[in-house]
Structure formats: structure tokens, C-alpha cells
Amino acid sequence: MKPAIAGRIDHYRLTGIGAVLLTLGLLAGCEAESEVAPKPEMAVAEPVVMEAVAWQPRTVRIEAVGTSRAGKSVTLYPEVSGEVVAVSFEAGDRVKAGQTIVQLDDRDQRLAVDMARVALEDARRLYGRYERTRDAGTVTENALDDARSAVERARLSLERAQVALDHRSIEAPFDGYLGLGDLDPGAQVTPSTAITTIDDRSTLLVTFQVPELFLGQIEEGQSIDVATWANGSARHTGEVTDIDSRVDPQTRTFAVRAQVDNGGDLLRPGMSFRVTLGLVSGRYPLVPEVALQWGNDGAFVWAVEDKRVRRVPATVVQRLQGAILVDSDLPEGMSVVTEGTQRMREGLPVANITGLYADE
Numbered sequence: 001m002k003p004a005i006a007g008r009i010d011h012y013r014l015t016g017i018g019a020v021l022l023t024l025g026l027l028a029g030c031e032a033e034s035e036v037a038p039k040p041e042m043a044v045a046e047p048v049v050m051e052a053v054a055w056q057p058r059t060v061r062i063e064a065v066g067t068s069r070a071g072k073s074v075t076l077y078p079e080v081s082g083e084v085v086a087v088s089f090e091a092g093d094r095v096k097a098g099q100t101i102v103q104l105d106d107r108d109q110r111l112a113v114d115m116a117r118v119a120l121e122d123a124r125r126l127y128g129r130y131e132r133t134r135d136a137g138t139v140t141e142n143a144l145d146d147a148r149s150a151v152e153r154a155r156l157s158l159e160r161a162q163v164a165l166d167h168r169s170i171e172a173p174f175d176g177y178l179g180l181g182d183l184d185p186g187a188q189v190t191p192s193t194a195i196t197t198i199d200d201r202s203t204l205l206v207t208f209q210v211p212e213l214f215l216g217q218i219e220e221g222q223s224i225d226v227a228t229w230a231n232g233s234a235r236h237t238g239e240v241t242d243i244d245s246r247v248d249p250q251t252r253t254f255a256v257r258a259q260v261d262n263g264g265d266l267l268r269p270g271m272s273f274r275v276t277l278g279l280v281s282g283r284y285p286l287v288p289e290v291a292l293q294w295g296n297d298g299a300f301v302w303a304v305e306d307k308r309v310r311r312v313p314a315t316v317v318q319r320l321q322g323a324i325l326v327d328s329d330l331p332e333g334m335s336v337v338t339e340g341t342q343r344m345r346e347g348l349p350v351a352n353i354t355g356l357y358a359d360e
Contacts, residue, residue, distance in 0.1 A: 069270065
């Protein structure tokens, strides 16, 4: 080999060895730098949106169909058989308690009263005569006792005759409005003949059915609202007066009766109503609907405590518009995460994007 060619080969060899050494030196430097302990990274708070928890009662709205009756309502029947001699009412009339509605023929009964009254006066005169001669010894004690008993029997006979006379008049038992009647003078009636109806509709009693789930949550005196089925009908307020003592095994409901004031006389017995009843029970945390998350073990929320998130189990109690009442260990005022929940993990530091915390 020529000297020039040999020199070039030696140059390339040196050049290759130098490159290798240079590469090894750089790697060694990198390894040396990698052996230096890294500086600890600062924990960075995750930006989220939070809202404070508020507590409020659970309100349940019950709607039912109610049937009404007058506060007092009866169908009038005569006590005895007889001939009608006077009908002194028309349908819709308002009557006072004790006012005569129908009069039956009572001539015999009036005579019986007069006779009983005469007999009582005679018995009293005889007893008085015996009393005045008692000290003279002309009247025995037995005769005096018989005279006294005769007075008592005559008095009872008069009362019985008066009762028979009273039964010839059909009177209103209380103030109210009369219904339809089909009687005319001369008609014959018996104790099974319906004369008419009378309703005291100053108040109405509305009865409706409530599911057994709410048994024990309704109390006497509780307020209700009732309205007719006509569009735009006015609402009337009433209060619960009676609660049935048993549950219907067929419908699984129990009856509730409420009294509704009808001072304006706008409502009628027998009408059906749309009944609305609000029940309030307990107080629960109210959280935004978006804050509630679901996992394998049920629902939960991310609560913020000391600027770190904590997973808190939550049981849904009631869904409202845009919010949920939950049964959970969430004090009032504590913040929960509403946006950014997908990035949460236990103990993660967070910061409200508004820079505000509910507990600050």
C-alpha cells in the first residue's frame, strides 16, 4: 500500500474512534445528570365549579278525587201514616229549624190531647180534695196514694197524646235548603214515604282516598285545597276533620274527610272535586342534579372539605326541578362539585373557578 493511502485509512480510524468516545462521554454525562434527585412537584389544585348545600323539608303533593256531601244532610220521612193536608215548601227553599214542611190530618190527635188534658185536671182536683181532708182522717193513705198515681198516669197520657199530635207535622230538624218533593194535599203517606231532603250546605264534607304509603303523615286540622273540574274554577280551602281507622284491602287506600267552607253558597253537595294536599316531612340536603354521581355502590357526591374533595354516599329522597333532595352526611353550607366531576379522585385539591369557597 502506498503511504498516502495508508495515512488516509489511519485518519478515518482515528476519526471513528473519536466519535465513539465522544458519544460515550455524552451518554455518561446524561447518566450523571439523571442520577441527581428530581425536585418535588408542587400540587396543583384542579379547577372546578362548586355550589353550597342547602337543607329544606321534603314536600309531597297528593292529588285525589273527592266526593262531597253537605255538613248536615237528611231525607225526611213521616213518623206515622196519614193524609197530607198541607205542603208548605218548594224545592230550593231555605227553612229554619222547627219550621213545618208538611202537615198531616191531625183532628183525632187534637181531640185525644183535649181529652187527656181534661182527665189530668180531674185527677188533680181529686188528689187536691184528698190532701185537704187528710188530717181529718176521712181518707185513707191507700186512697191518697191511688189519687196521686192517677195524677201521674193522666199526665203521661197527655204527653203521649201530644207526641202523637206532633208526629202529624213534619218539621225541619235544622236550618238548610230543601230538595225536590212529589207530595200534594190529599196524598197518603206512610213511614216509608220520602217527603224531601234538607241540606245544610254552609259547609261541605269532602271525602277522598289516599294511598296507604302516607298513613300516619296526615293529621286532623291539616289544610287542603279543592277545586271543581271546570277550567279556571276558584280554589277553596278546607281542613282535615276525620281519618279512617282502616285501609281498604282492595284499593290499598284509606279515606280522609275534610270540611270546606261554603259561605258563598257556590258549591253543591254531591259535587266531585280535585283535591290537593301537601305533606311536609323531615329536612334533607338539597344538591344540584349535576352534582349527583353514580358508582358501583350507588349514588354519591364530591364534597369539598379543606379545599380537597371527599366522596360522600347519597341516597335519593326526592327529585325536584334541577335539584335533588338526598339523605347524606352533608352539613348545610358545605360545597359540592357540580362541574369537573369526571376528573375527581379522593383527596384531590380543588379550587373554585370563581375563587370563592362556601366555607371561606
